[in-house]
Amino acid sequence: xxxxxxxxxxxxxxxxxxxxxxxxxxxxxxxxxxxxxxxxxxxxxxxxxxxxxxxxxxxxxxxxxxxxxxxxxxxxxxxxxxxxxxxxxxxxxxxxxxxxxxxxxxxxxxxxxxxxxxxxxxxxxxxxxxxxxxxxxxxxxxxxxxxxxxxxxxxxxxxxxxxxxxxxxxxxxxxxxxxxxxxxxxxxxxxxxxxxxxxxxxxxxxxxxxxxxxxxxxxxxxxxxxxxxxxxxxxxxxxxxxxxxxxxxxxxxxxxxxxxxxxxxxxxxxxxxxxxxxxxxxxxxxxxxxxxxxxxxxxxxxxxxxxxxxxxxxxxxxxxxxxxxxxxxxxxxxxxxxxxxxxxxxxxxxxxxxxxxxxxxxxxxxxxxxxxxxxxxxxxxxxxxxxxxxxxxxxxxxxxxxxxxxxxxxxxxxxx
Numbered sequence: 010x011x012x013x014x015x016x017x018x019x020x021x022x023x024x025x026x027x028x029x030x031x032x033x034x035x036x037x038x039x040x041x042x043x044x045x046x047x048x049x050x051x052x053x054x055x056x057x058x059x060x061x062x063x064x065x066x067x068x069x070x071x072x073x074x075x076x077x078x079x080x081x082x083x084x085x086x087x088x089x090x091x092x093x094x095x096x097x098x099x100x101x102x103x104x105x106x107x108x109x110x111x112x113x114x115x116x117x118x119x120x121x122x123x124x125x126x127x128x129x130x131x132x133x134x135x136x137x138x139x140x141x142x143x144x145x146x147x148x149x150x151x152x153x154x155x156x157x158x159x160x161x162x163x164x165x166x167x168x169x170x171x172x173x174x175x176x177x178x179x180x181x182x183x184x185x186x187x188x189x190x191x192x193x194x195x196x197x198x199x200x201x202x203x204x205x206x207x208x209x210x211x212x213x214x215x216x217x218x219x220x221x222x223x224x225x226x227x228x229x230x231x232x233x234x235x236x237x238x239x240x241x242x243x244x245x246x247x248x249x250x251x252x253x254x255x256x257x258x259x260x261x262x263x264x265x266x267x268x269x270x271x272x273x274x275x276x277x278x279x280x281x282x283x284x285x286x287x288x289x290x291x292x293x294x295x296x297x298x299x300x301x302x303x304x305x306x307x308x309x310x311x312x313x314x315x316x317x318x319x320x321x322x323x324x325x326x327x328x329x330x331x332x333x334x335x336x337x338x339x340x341x342x343x344x345x346x347x348x349x350x351x352x353x354x355x356x357x358x359x360x361x362x363x364x365x366x367x368x369x370x371x372x373x374x375x376x377x378x379x380x381x382x383x384x385x386x387x388x389x390x391x392x393x394x395x396x397x398x399x400x401x402x403x404x405x406x407x408x409x410x411x412x413x414x415x416x417x418x419x420x421x422x423x424x425x
Contacts, residue, residue, distance in 0.1 A: 034166035041173025056195040062155040180241035183213035237261035259283040324354040
């Protein structure tokens with residue numbers, strides 16, 4: 010009875026260790042996602058394999074003359090080889106992580122992986138060689154085979170981790186579409202503690218094919234079948250391509266909405282913003298023109314779109330969109346925006362005219378006065394620039410920057 014309790018305790022400890030290793034490996038495959046195709050369908054079975062291995066360990070430990078698991082494994086192999094492998098593996102992986110050059114890192118990592126693979130092959134060979142016809146030998150053989158499977162899975166997980174964690178490259182974005190979503194859990198014998206989800210995407214590498222991908226935690230709640238997505242693909246430290254992110258393709262998504270509702274307000278703004286982020290200037294401007302035509306009286310919406318063009322440095326396009334609104338409704342904010350864009354595009358004289366109109370609407374606001382000072386400075390009219398900045402100081406007396414500009418302008422006048 011005491012032996013049974015002790016064996017069950019050892020089995021549970023080993024099961025917990027294997028479960029923790031399995032959970033870590035699944036986390037790795039959900040973070041540094043390698044495009045392994047149909048092999049990814051085996052990931053949800055990792056929990057079953059761990060549970061089966063733990064059960065086999067318990068059974069084998071109760072067999073007469075079985076000995077401990079570590080002792081039997083060491084008896085099957087040359088002990089000196091095992092100790093050598095145990096020393097070489099952590100040394101090689103540590104040397105790879107802290108190597109002074111990429112070439113040395115590849116060499117150390119390759120040597121470590123080769124050593125691990127050779128050890129795994131040796132274990133596999135002896136397990137197969139020791140297979141027997143008796144029940145006890147058969148159970149031991151099954152236990153060894155399960156160890157080989159789990160070991161191969163964990164070794165591959167280490168490769169995936171090194172390949173992704175050591176890769177600092179900028180991802181390449183590819184267009185794709187969600188075709189299917191598979192939701193499941195990995196049962197490690199402790200309940201449904203490990204949620205797991207995968208998706209199938211239209212391949213960007215081979216048209217007509219599908220790519221299977223593990224979903225990162227939280228992604229399954231943000232995607233749907235038919236969703237256009239952008240897949241961020243890295244080359245990999247070991248030259249094994251992996252995926253770091255799967256995100257909504259806002260351009261294609263907005264265009265899908267606009268096909269159904271051509272004047273959808275939020276879809277037009279979403280499409281405009283996404284095109285600007287991709288620096289597709291002409292397409293963004295075309296969408297901006299459509300927005301102005303569809304919503305000519307939406308002052309806030311037009312100001313938002315024109316303001317984004319200004320932030321992107323597209324002052325000519327900003328002027329094109331904001332000028333008709335100023336002609337119809339010359340409000341202070343729109344006049345300031347137009348004056349600023351004219352000044353930045355080099356039309357300083359007209360900028361001053363527009364900004365002076367703004368000061369008549371809001372003489373207590375500093376923005377128009379500030380832009381007037383900048384426009385006069387660009388024209389070399391320093392006295393008038395000083396006057397504009399001094400008027401700004403009346404509204405904003407605590408500005409140290411404006412005082413510095415005034416001193417600089419006066420020094421430039423004195424140096425003539």
